[in-house]
Each structure stands twice: as C-alpha cells, then as structure tokens.
Amino acid sequence: MSAINIGPDPSLAYRPNLEMNKTKEKQDYRNYERGSLIDRVFNTYKLMHTNQTLDFVKQKHSRWGGCNHTQMTMMDAVMSLDNLVDESDPDVDFPNSFHAFQTAEGIRQAHPDNDWFQLVGLIHDVGKAMALWGEPQWAVTGDTFPVGCRFQNSIVFRGNTFLDNPDEKNPSYNTEYGIYEPNCGLDKVLMSWGHDEYLYRVLKFNNCSIPEQGLGMIRFHSFYPWHSAGDYMHLCNENDQRTLLWVQEFNKFDLYSKSTEMPDVDTLKPYYQSLMDKYCPGVLRW
Template identity: 45%
Template sequence: MFLILLIAELDNKKAISDGIFVVPGNNAFGNSFRDYNAEAERQKIVRELYRQSHINQTYDFVKKMREEYGKMNKVEMSIWECCELLNEVVDDSDPDLDEPQIEHLLQTAEAIRKDYPNEDWLHLTGLIHGLVEGPSETTSDCLILQQLKGNPDNNNPTYNTKYGVYSEGCGLNNVVMSWGHDDYMYLVAKANKTTLPSAALFIIRYHSFYPLHKSGAYSHLMNEEDHENLKWLQIFSKYDLYSKSNVRIDVEKVKPYYMSLIEKYFPSKLKW
C-alpha cells in the first residue's frame, strides 16, 4: 500500500558496544526497545494511538494535511522557543520514554556530538528531529495488518501494486508519507529555507521510517541522492533510539552551543 505506513522492526538484542556510544539493552521502563507488544499501560496508550492513526490516514487525508499545514500561517517563533514548549510534551507514541520530549532531543544531540564532534549539522538535526512531536507511524507487523483493515485505501487497487502511484527511482521526496510530525518538520525546514544539508532533511523526514533504514524496503523508489543520505540516517538511527534514558541533560549548560547552531542554519524566526 503506497500511502507508506511505517512498520517498526522489533529489536530484542542484548547490549552491544558500537564505536564510542554504547547501546543499552533496555529502555527507561526496563523493557526491550520498541516493544509495542509489552503488556504495560504505556504500551496500551501507544497501541491505541497507532490504531486510530492507521485507520484514519488515507492518501487524500495526507495530501489535505500537507496542503493545510504547508501554508505556514499558524505562528512565528524561533527554533529554541519551540524547544522550550516541549518541556510540557510527553510523546504518547513512544514506548521507551515518558520524559518531556526536549529531554530526548537533547539526549540524542549530545550523544551524536560526543561521537561526531565535527559534524555540527548532525548535532542540530538531533535536536530538531522530533521538534513538533506527535504520533509517528511506527508499529509492529502484526498490529499494522490488523489496523489497516479499517483504512479505506486498503481496498483501492491503485495503491496495491508494487509502484502504486509512483515510478521506479522517482525519489523519496516525491513519495507521500503518512502525515505526522516528521513530515511536518521537514516541510517547516524547507519552507524556512534552512541551510542544513540534504542529509539532515532526509533524517528529519524518515527517521521513524524503520522499513527503509532497518530492512531496506522501498529501495525501488529511491534515487541516487536518497542512497547517499540513507548512510547518514543509519548512523543517526542508533542515537535516536538507544540514547533514550532517564539521565537528565543540563539544558542551560548546552543551550549556548545549540543556539549558535540554530543561528548558523536557520533564520531567527520561523513560520510554522
């Protein structure tokens, strides 16, 4: 089905060391990372959020949302102002952490900064990748098959072929993703003429797209630039997922550094 709905690959591996960053064995709740089937209250909230999203997201719905929110006429604020708003936000789509979203963003950014000190664009990407957090379209195979039965597009023959409404090598930037915070932040960055490299935009839009960077799915739609950017996304992925913990970041200590990056790659005020 080519309104691409994201399917998470469930990892139940023991902790391993990959370079400098050490991948932990369990999330902040003591469960395996991205275990959507764990019988806990947190997982019940996550599953219900995905169930509603998978039923209601259609190709036409996504196009309408992109058109509406692509106008960027809701509010004007800086990147850091948006970060501060996240002090009040807990992502109900995340089974691994129930801390405010800004904690996860800083954990990701700081872990990347430690291992890739010269890639400042990647540090900033870590900070903003979930800046407008909401339900990302990630779930397990067994759940998605059950939930998609209620989606009208499931019975549309146009979408149920290998290429759907697309063509081979068309480029993922031409593919309609399910609507959520990743695609919205991608639109915000582009509309406000960020000077971040294309790999950063690729990471922002596809970091929750696990079939792509975990399983190699949809390669038939990728162009040459996509393949190059995928290498950076695969590097980013372990920091995004496995840096989540209850270890708090001193926001005021790291704020000046990230403010300097925001000034380098974005205008002072953005349209949202």
C-alpha cells in the same frame, strides 16, 4: 504547567519489536510485560492505519505546508516540547526537550566536526509541536510509511490494522507501485503525515541552510520500514541510497537512555543557540 498527554511515542522507548510483530497480532501482545502500554500503542497504530489515506495526507500538506500557524524561534520550539510530557508512564516523566539534548549531545561526541548533524539531533522531534496545536497523536508520532501504494508487511502492526483504510481496497493505490514510478525517489513519495514531514516542510519554507543529508534525517527518521527493515527500495533512487546511510547513522542516537544522566540544558543552550543562528536563525514561520 499543564502538560498535554500525547501518550507513548512508539518511535522511542515503546517501539514494538519489529521481529515480534511479523508473526504476532494484538492478541499476542496482551500478556506482554507492559501489556496495557502495548494496547495503547496498538490503538494508536490502529487509528493511524485506518485514517492515514492519500487524501488525508494531502489535506495535512495543505493545512500545515503554508506555515501560517504561528511564528517562533527554533529554540522556543525545542523548549515547547516540554509541554508534551507523557503523564501516563513513570519511566518517561522527564521533559521531552531532554530527549532532544541527549540526542544532540550523543551526536556531538561521535561527530564533533559535523555541527549541522548535532543540530539535527536537537531539533528532529520539534514537529511534535503539532500535538500542542490540535493534531491527534496518530498524525504526529509513530512510524511512517508511504501512502498511495501497497502497505507493505514491514509496517509495524501491518496484520489487520489497515482493514478499515479505504486505500487498502483501492486498485489505484494497493499495488506495489500504486501512483508512483519505479525508483521515482522518496522526494516524490507522500508519507503518512507526522512530525518528520512537518519539520522538513518548516525548514524548507524558512530557507534554513541545514545540508540535504540533515534534512533527509529529519524527514525520514520515523520511516522504520525503510531504514530498519530495508523495504521500499523499489521507490528509491540513488540519492535515497546515500540518505539512507545518514538516516541509519542518526537512528543510533535517537533513543532514550534511562540510565543516562539528564543533560544540563541551561549550560548547553548557548552552544546550540549558536548552531541555530548559523542554520535556522531568527523567528521562523510554523
């Protein structure tokens, strides 16, 4: 199998510490114990924060939103993540689908009655398949943030990574609200393009019946400035406040645990297939 190296996913084991990031810049990270890794993470964010403009996000919506790229079942999509193994780091040389099953099983233990929540755990990162189809890592993984309004200080590596982003200097986009109305609701906010929004679009396009809370978890699980830093509340409505609680609950399970035993995927598959048959059956359009 020829694995595609998409580099470290900062939204997982390699997330820079947000508290540290508030006061430190790239220079300070160089002697961090995992220095080269932090450099790679920084470079990914530098590219992301330079290129994710409002126009760029709109382009990605029109490129991917029509779901005319390919057709496959949800289970095939989950298993396709195995082609995204990060070859560059020995700590995560197990297939990506293991993370999916680990997350799902963690949720299943804590929430045995919410089968849709378990399914969300399994599929939440499936949008990363875009990396297999040519999207660069900075448009697939990592933390997300709204475009079309000021880039807030709660964004990871906020310091100087946006200097070359034209929106940073655009007076229509660089104010507190930018193009948005106060408390307009996140549904109306365009987020930096990545695997969250893409999978959300795919599920909506295919009329999947996952409850709204589950769709919210999928759509905003990488929106760390919101669900972990408490920022962007000025764009949120009451519905978002409810979604936030679910996203935070989900986030507890969206972590690699290197000491955890690898899940027995073959044994678990039939159960999760039954959840897919219930909520996102058959061949889907991507």
